[in-house]
Every structure is written in C-alpha cells, then in structure tokens.
Amino acid sequence: MAILKIKFNVQMRVKLAQGMWLLNWFCVLVGIVIFGMGLFLKIELRKRSELMDNQESHLVPNSLILVGLMACAINCFGGKFCYDSLDPAKYARWKSVLKFYLASCVFFTFFTFITVVLCFLMRIDLEDTLAKGLKNGMKFYRDTDTPGRCFMKKTIDQLQIEFRCCGNNGFRDWFEIQWISNRYLDFSSKEVKDRVKSNVEGRFLVDGVPFSCCNPASPRPCIQQQITNSSAHYSYDFQSEELNLWTRGCKQALLNYYANMMHSMGALVLLGWLLEVTAMVGMQYLHTSLDSITNPEDPECESEGWLMEKSLKDTITSMLESIKELGKLNQVATATEEEKKQEGTTVATVS
Structure with a gap:
C-alpha cells in the first residue's frame, strides 16, 4: 500500500x-x-x-x-x-x-x-x-635559530596580538617554560646562574611574558617582567593591575x-x-x-x-534484495570471465 x-x-x-x-x-x-x-x-x-x-x-x-x-x-x-x-x-x-x-x-x-x-x-x-x-x-618560542622552528616566535606573537590572548590557558603559562633563548642570556651574571641552578631541568624561568601579551588599553607602560613582584615597580599592585596583560588564554x-x-x-x-x-x-x-x-x-x-510505494519495512527489504541481486550478478559475471579464461588456456594448450 x-x-x-x-x-x-x-x-x-x-x-x-x-x-x-x-x-x-x-x-x-x-x-x-x-x-x-x-x-x-x-x-x-x-x-x-x-x-x-x-x-x-x-x-x-x-x-x-x-x-x-x-x-x-x-x-x-x-x-x-x-x-x-x-x-x-x-x-x-x-x-x-x-x-x-x-x-x-x-x-x-x-x-x-x-x-x-x-x-x-x-x-x-x-x-x-x-x-x-x-x-x-610555546616551548619552541625561543628557538629562533633552529631550522623548522624559527617561525614559531612570530606565529605566537601574531596570534596573541590578533586574538588578544596570552599563553595557553593564561599568562601564567609563560612562567613555567623558558621562552628566552640562551643566546640572549649572560651566563656570567650571578642572577642568571642562580636561576638556572635553582631549576631541576636547568631552565631559565622568570615571572615575565612576551611583549605580545601586553594590553594596549592599559593606562601605564606595559609591565612584562617581574609581574608578580609588586615592590619591583612604582605604584604597582599585581592583584589589581588587570589591564596590564591579556588575561584570556589563546586556547x-x-x-x-x-x-x-x-x-x-x-x-x-x-x-x-x-x-x-x-x-x-x-x-x-x-x-x-x-x-x-x-x-x-x-x-x-x-x-x-x-512518497513510498510500500511500507517502510517492505521498502528497506526490497532495497536489500536489490543489493543482493547486484552482488549475485557481479559474481556470475566474474565466474563467466574466469570460465572464458580457462577455455582460452585449454585451447592454447591443445594447440
């Protein structure tokens, strides 16, 4: 029906x-x-x-x-x-x-x-x-001299500027990695030596972020070094300076x-x-x-x-049967081709 x-x-x-x-x-x-x-x-x-x-x-x-x-x-x-x-x-x-x-x-x-x-x-x-x-x-940010990674600094800086974000989940992510290349560190300096020795993996970690994390809407010049040290900057309170850096993570x-x-x-x-x-x-x-x-x-x-000539169940059944018939036809065609090949081989052998 x-x-x-x-x-x-x-x-x-x-x-x-x-x-x-x-x-x-x-x-x-x-x-x-x-x-x-x-x-x-x-x-x-x-x-x-x-x-x-x-x-x-x-x-x-x-x-x-x-x-x-x-x-x-x-x-x-x-x-x-x-x-x-x-x-x-x-x-x-x-x-x-x-x-x-x-x-x-x-x-x-x-x-x-x-x-x-x-x-x-x-x-x-x-x-x-x-x-x-x-x-x-972010780990490769400092590898500006390494072939295949030298573009990463530019890529991340452009990303943070374009999307107004900082780090993966936030600006604190930069505190956990060495994002400054050894090329620009003075290892004769006591401060640098102390920071490297204080880290188990020998990395130079700082409470700072790249310049691209700075929020241009901040009323004061961007503070990107010693961010968590309120006494290192005049009239600065780390807890209240929300406009200084982008707080949203890039992810x-x-x-x-x-x-x-x-x-x-x-x-x-x-x-x-x-x-x-x-x-x-x-x-x-x-x-x-x-x-x-x-x-x-x-x-x-x-x-x-x-819309459908038969019920939904009958329509699906007929479609499956049609697919099976197509499969059988393909098998018959394949078998016929194999028989022809065998006949041709037999004729060639007899000749």
Missing part, C-alpha cells in the same frame, strides 16, 4: 516540475556556498596548523567541500530532469536512472546530516588539539573563534539539508506521478503520486 498518496492533474504536475526545477537550482547555489565555506575553513586551519597537534581537525572542512560538490552535481541532474520531465519522449530516457538518482539523494541527505553533526561537535576535537599544539608551540580565544564559525556553517548546512530533503520528496512525487499516468496518449489525465 502506497504511503502519503496524492492525486495530480496536469496543472499540478506542471507546477510541481517548475517548483522542483527552481528548488534544485537554488540548492546548487547553496552547494557552491557550502563548498566555499569548506575552503575558507580549511585555509583558516592551515594558517595555524603549526599550533595544532594533529590533522584530524581537517575532517570537517573536507566534508563541507565534498558536500558542496555533491550538492552541485546531484541538483544539476535534478534540475535537468525537472526541465525534461513534462516531455514524454525525454522523460522516457530518464526512467532507467531515476531509481539510482533517488538512492543517491538518500545517501547524500544522510551524509549531509552527518556533516551538520560534525560541525557542532568539532569544538570537542579542537579543544584537545589546540591545548597540546599551543603548549608545544579559549581560538576555540571561541572556530566554534562561532562552525556553528554558523552548521546552521547553513542544516538549512541546505532541509532543502535537499524537500527536493528529494518533491522529486519522488514528480517521478511517481508521471509513472502512474494510465494513458500516455492523454498527458492531461489524472495520476497518483506517493
């Missing part, structure tokens, strides 16, 4: 075909936008790839790019079908591929929905990736930046998914209403369209 059956006359079929034609081409435009968003996100992630611990974060932009390309291809095909559907001669040429097309639409809408979910869950993966990447990047700043971007992209992809589901349902009604025309010589007669 058909599900959600609707009766169509010729005017309804024409309006449905025209509406689906417009909707499919609008979905093509949405696909182009999604493709552009995927490229933009991929570029943004690559710009800061040295501050990320792995490449798994590129799963989302790659999925967006693929969704955009698939949307353009599938909806271009759908638009062409809608344009030709009201011509019986042209429609007859499309009938053999319509079932494959509708199955492709089902797979595409499922994949698009998975991409929407990934857009909203990307923050979880990025949080761990950025935490490890930023921590390692949180980048997470907010990417999360806001991904939520916007996820909302647009969700809209695209809703449009694709609508287009798929409309195409199914158009296809079935044209197939059920009882008198092909009278195109103005009434017909019936439906």
Whole structure:
C-alpha cells in the first residue's frame, strides 16, 4: 500500500516540475556556498596548523567541500530532469536512472546530516588539539635559530596580538617554560646562574611574558617582567593591575573563534539539508506521478503520486534484495570471465 498518496492533474504536475526545477537550482547555489565555506575553513586551519597537534581537525572542512560538490552535481541532474520531465519522449530516457538518482539523494541527505553533526561537535576535537599544539608551540618560542622552528616566535606573537590572548590557558603559562633563548642570556651574571641552578631541568624561568601579551588599553607602560613582584615597580599592585596583560588564554580565544564559525556553517548546512530533503520528496512525487499516468496518449489525465510505494519495512527489504541481486550478478559475471579464461588456456594448450 502506497504511503502519503496524492492525486495530480496536469496543472499540478506542471507546477510541481517548475517548483522542483527552481528548488534544485537554488540548492546548487547553496552547494557552491557550502563548498566555499569548506575552503575558507580549511585555509583558516592551515594558517595555524603549526599550533595544532594533529590533522584530524581537517575532517570537517573536507566534508563541507565534498558536500558542496555533491550538492552541485546531484541538483544539476535534478534540475535537468525537472526541465525534461513534462516531455514524454525525454522523460522516457530518464526512467532507467531515476531509481539510482533517488538512492543517491538518500545517501547524500544522510551524509549531509552527518556533516551538520560534525560541525557542532568539532569544538570537542579542537579543544584537545589546540591545548597540546599551543603548549608545544610555546616551548619552541625561543628557538629562533633552529631550522623548522624559527617561525614559531612570530606565529605566537601574531596570534596573541590578533586574538588578544596570552599563553595557553593564561599568562601564567609563560612562567613555567623558558621562552628566552640562551643566546640572549649572560651566563656570567650571578642572577642568571642562580636561576638556572635553582631549576631541576636547568631552565631559565622568570615571572615575565612576551611583549605580545601586553594590553594596549592599559593606562601605564606595559609591565612584562617581574609581574608578580609588586615592590619591583612604582605604584604597582599585581592583584589589581588587570589591564596590564591579556588575561584570556589563546586556547579559549581560538576555540571561541572556530566554534562561532562552525556553528554558523552548521546552521547553513542544516538549512541546505532541509532543502535537499524537500527536493528529494518533491522529486519522488514528480517521478511517481508521471509513472502512474494510465494513458500516455492523454498527458492531461489524472495520476497518483506517493512518497513510498510500500511500507517502510517492505521498502528497506526490497532495497536489500536489490543489493543482493547486484552482488549475485557481479559474481556470475566474474565466474563467466574466469570460465572464458580457462577455455582460452585449454585451447592454447591443445594447440
């Protein structure tokens, strides 16, 4: 028994075909936008790839790019079908591929929905990736003379200035690493020797931060050395000088930046998914209403369209049987090819 059956006359079929034609081409435009968003996100992630611990974060932009390309291809095909559907001669040429097309639409809408979910869950993966990447990047901040790491100081300074952040979770993270290169330390100085000896790993640790942590909105010149020593600076109280440095960590700043971007992209992809589901349902009604025309010589007669010809359980069962039949056909074709090869070998041996 058909599900959600609707009766169509010729005017309804024409309006449905025209509406689906417009909707499919609008979905093509949405696909182009999604493709552009995927490229933009991929570029943004690559710009800061040295501050990320792995490449798994590129799963989302790659999925967006693929969704955009698939949307353009599938909806271009759908638009062409809608344009030709009201011509019986042209429609007859499309009938053999319509079932494959509708199955492709089902797979595409499922994949698009998975991409929407990934857009909203990307923050979880990025949080761990950025935490490890930023921590390692800060360790290499001082290696300005080391090949492959000499760019890290510039990268982190630009990051802290652009996003108004300091350190991984906060400016205190700089107190735990040696961010000043040995090249710029005077090891004949007693103060330097004492600081190096007082550390188990022989590092030069100070309660200071790079210049890029300074907040230009501070009413006084930036204090970036001996930050926790209130007596080292005139009229300075470490606990109350909140404007002196950026207090937000760069991990949180980048997470907010990417999360806001991904939520916007996820909302647009969700809209695209809703449009694709609508287009798929409309195409199914158009296809079935044209197939059920009882008198092909009278195109103005009434017909019936439906969402599914059988129940959901029967539809899934028939789809599985079709897949099994395709598998059997492939096995038969393979066996036939092997028999031909064996016959050819036998003939060659006899000769």
